[in-house]
Amino acid sequence: MRMNEMKLSALALLLGLFTPSLASAAAAPVERVVVFADRAMVVRKQTVTCKGGNAVAKFGELVPHLDARTLRATASGSAKALGVAHRITALEADADERVAKLKAEIQAIDDAVQVHQQEISRLQSRATTNLQYANYFRVVFAEALRGTAADTRTWASVLDGFKQEELDGAMRRVELGRKIREQQRQRDLLQRRLNHFQARQAPEALEATVAVDCGKEAKPVVRLAYVVGGASWRPEYDLRFTAAGGKTLGKGQAELTVGAVVTQSSGEDWEDAQVVLSTAKPRLGARAPMPAILWVDGYEVGKERVLVQATEKRDQLQAGGPAGSAGPASAELADKGQSVILTIPRKVTVRADGSPYWFPVDRIEAAASSALKAVPKLSPFVYQVARLKNPASYPLLAGTVHTYRGGSYVGDTDLEYRGAGEPIEVSLGLDERLRLERIDVRERDKSPGFLGSTRKLERIYRVEIESQAKEALPVEIHERIPVSKEEAIQVILDAKKTTAGYELDEHRGFINWTPTVKPGKKASVELHYEIKLPEDWKVSG
Numbered sequence: 001m002r003m004n005e006m007k008l009s010a011l012a013l014l015l016g017l018f019t020p021s022l023a024s025a026a027a028a029p030v031e032r033v034v035v036f037a038d039r040a041m042v043v044r045k046q047t048v049t050c051k052g053g054n055a056v057a058k059f060g061e062l063v064p065h066l067d068a069r070t071l072r073a074t075a076s077g078s079a080k081a082l083g084v085a086h087r088i089t090a091l092e093a094d095a096d097e098r099v100a101k102l103k104a105e106i107q108a109i110d111d112a113v114q115v116h117q118q119e120i121s122r123l124q125s126r127a128t129t130n131l132q133y134a135n136y137f138r139v140v141f142a143e144a145l146r147g148t149a150a151d152t153r154t155w156a157s158v159l160d161g162f163k164q165e166e167l168d169g170a171m172r173r174v175e176l177g178r179k180i181r182e183q184q185r186q187r188d189l190l191q192r193r194l195n196h197f198q199a200r201q202a203p204e205a206l207e208a209t210v211a212v213d214c215g216k217e218a219k220p221v222v223r224l225a226y227v228v229g230g231a232s233w234r235p236e237y238d239l240r241f242t243a244a245g246g247k248t249l250g251k252g253q254a255e256l257t258v259g260a261v262v263t264q265s266s267g268e269d270w271e272d273a274q275v276v277l278s279t280a281k282p283r284l285g286a287r288a289p290m291p292a293i294l295w296v297d298g299y300e301v302g303k304e305r306v307l308v309q310a311t312e313k314r315d316q317l318q319a320g321g322p323a324g325s326a327g328p329a330s331a332e333l334a335d336k337g338q339s340v341i342l343t344i345p346r347k348v349t350v351r352a353d354g355s356p357y358w359f360p361v362d363r364i365e366a367a368a369s370s371a372l373k374a375v376p377k378l379s380p381f382v383y384q385v386a387r388l389k390n391p392a393s394y395p396l397l398a399g400t401v402h403t404y405r406g407g408s409y410v411g412d413t414d415l416e417y418r419g420a421g422e423p424i425e426v427s428l429g430l431d432e433r434l435r436l437e438r439i440d441v442r443e444r445d446k447s448p449g450f451l452g453s454t455r456k457l458e459r460i461y462r463v464e465i466e467s468q469a470k471e472a473l474p475v476e477i478h479e480r481i482p483v484s485k486e487e488a489i490q491v492i493l494d495a496k497k498t499t500a501g502y503e504l505d506e507h508r509g510f511i512n513w514t515p516t517v518k519p520g521k522k523a524s525v526e527l528h529y530e531i532k533l534p535e536d537w538k539v540s541g
Contacts, residue, residue: 027061030273031223033350035262036280040231041070042270045223050079050214057222062206063267064088070227071208078215081222086208102194109187116176116183123176127169134162231264233277235399236358237415239426241368241386242406249473254368254388258361258396260342265354272349275359277342279397340395366391372431372475376438376463382475384428390418403428433469434517438462441526457531460497464524467517474516481529483509488537494528 028046048055057073073081141155210222238257243250260277264270344359351357368388374381384405390396396418403410403426410429418424441460463477482491483506493504493511502525503512515523 028059028224030268030270032274032276033270034276034278035231035233035264036278036282038232039227039229039282040264040266041225041227042266042268043223043225045221047219047221048212049219050212050217053214055079055212055214055220055222057210057212057224059208059210059224060089060205062208062226063228064204064206065229065267066206067227067229068206070225072225073208073210074223074225075210075212075217076221076223077217079217079220079222080213080215082211082213084208084210084224086206088204089207090204099194102190106187106190106194109183109190113180113183113187116180120173120176123169123173127166130162130165130169134159134166137162227282228266228268230266230352231262233260233262235259235397236261237396237399237401238404239386239401240404240407241370241428243370248406249370249372249384251367251369253365254386255363255365256388256391257363258342258392259358260344260361261356261358262350263354263356264350264352266352269352270348270350272347275344275348275350277344277361279340340397342394362392364391370428372434372473373478374436374463374465374475375478376436376461377479380436380438382431382434382436382465384431386426386428388424390420390422390424393420395419396424401426405429431473433467434473434475435466435468437464439464454532455535455537457533459527459529459531461527462524463526464522465515465517466522467519469517470519472516472518474514475523477513477515477525479511479513479525479527480509481511481527482531483507488534490532492530492532494530497526497528499525499527 028044030042031045032043034041044059046057046059048057068086071084071086073084075081137155137158141159144155208224208226210224212220212222214220236259238255238259240255240257241252243252262275262277342361344361348357348359366388368386370384370386373383373385386403396415398417399415401413401415403413405428413427415424415426439462441462442458461479463479465475465477467473481493484491498511499513501513501515505511511527513525515525517523
């Protein structure tokens with residue numbers, strides 16, 4: 001009985017909350033916001049006073065374009081939110097009494113039509129159930145007629161009752177339909193009058209009303225959550241490196257500031273709210289994909305084979321691009337399949353003006369080191385890089401890094417996704433004390449000899465570094481040699497002519513040196529290798 005009374009009370013509240021005499025509710029404060037890559041979930045709260053075990057929480061001045069499907073309410077303690085209703089209201093009162101009166105009459109008609117439509121739906125459901133029972137009794141009656149003691153009058157009376165109820169329901173539905181049509185005609189007339197009197201369209205807002213069963217609570221806290229568009233965020237970092245002992249290279253200390261740039265134009269300001277940042281990608285109403293047929297086919301292009309020299313896409317030196325290059329798009333927060341959630345440690349305010357708001361999320365210190373690094377094939381400069389392990393207990397998303405060296409701002413670079421504890425290498429800018437030059441000494445094609453059938457492609461490269469520093473500097477030089485994917489092709493490093501002291505990664509084709517460049521001097525390394533291939537192969541690229 002208690003549950004039925006509670007449902008009836010909730011229905012009465014939700015049907016009676018939006019009467020024309022009810023004043024528009026004020027906006028409740030924003031308590032919490034979860035910002036996703038392309039939208040946000042907003043949570044507002046207010047405290048209500050219970051009377052007779054029930055209460056009503058009104059959340060007014062909400063943006064009218066919020067996703068009404070996502071309106072959800074909760075209540076604190078033993079109280080329960082029984083339902084949420086919403087409507088569009090005007091933010092300003094109508095100056096003309098005639099306009100206010102017409103709006104009230106239209107709203108009253110809409111409420112009456114809604115009640116009639118609900119009754120029609122109930123009658124249709126009852127008619128379906130009645131028909132099922134009538135069919136069942138007809139079958140039972142037919143079986144009873146086979147006996148000798150069948151009470152035909154009783155059975156006929158039961159079936160007549162079903163027919164009468166079906167007829168009464170149909171007549172009632174016809175009557176309700178007639179009333180709805182009359183009310184719609186009256187509404188159209190009132191709407192035309194309203195359009196005539198209404199000189200301007202008042203600003204509108206959405207108002208949500210929550211019916212609450214208080215339980216044992218006297219003043220429960222009611223929270224309303226909903227989703228709005230026009231909000232996004234992206235990660236942004238500050239990295240400050242200071243070498244130990246006043247030096248420029250070697251071991252030191254790094255300070256990593258994890259920040260976030262939040263932008264929103266949802267139509268409502270988030271005042272003094274707790275903001276949570278998430279990489280989750282909610283898709284309301286998304287359907288699961290269906291696979292299409294995958295065909296495999298082919299065709300002949302001749303018997304000739306071609307050697308293609310191509311460069312596999314690899315990550316460049318992080319500062320090799322121009323300063324200020326754009327970071328990842330806000331709607332493409334790469335989390336490697338694991339949803340990342342960051343919480344701004346203090347309450348903040350984000351205005352709905354579309355401006356970017358930067359907030360610090362975390363600040364961590366970690367041991368780090370710096371070195372000089374050069375990739376001559378990709379960039380004609382020597383860079384100073386900082387190396388450390390991700391000191392955060394969570395992954396660092398791809399984003400822009402503002403780098404500082406010795407307290408001075410160096411520039412911006414990009415950080416790729418790094419899991420907790422993964423190594424990080426960030427450029428600290430150019431080292432202008434060093435000059436780098438890469439020289440193609442020889443790129444020669446040797447034809448096969450008189451008795452041979454193998455062609456040779458000879459490659460020789462020299463890298464020279466000149467220093468204007470006051471101290472000797474070790475510089476990491478990173479070069480590469482081709483990696484063969486064909487058994488008929490051989491890549492041979494000339495170990496005798498290639499500068500000694502290198503480290504070779506044969507599987508990936510990386511070769512590295514770390515020569516020390518003395519003050520005012522030059523240091524150089526040379527790379528020699530050959531590519532052997534059959535005579536009937538062509539060379540492309």
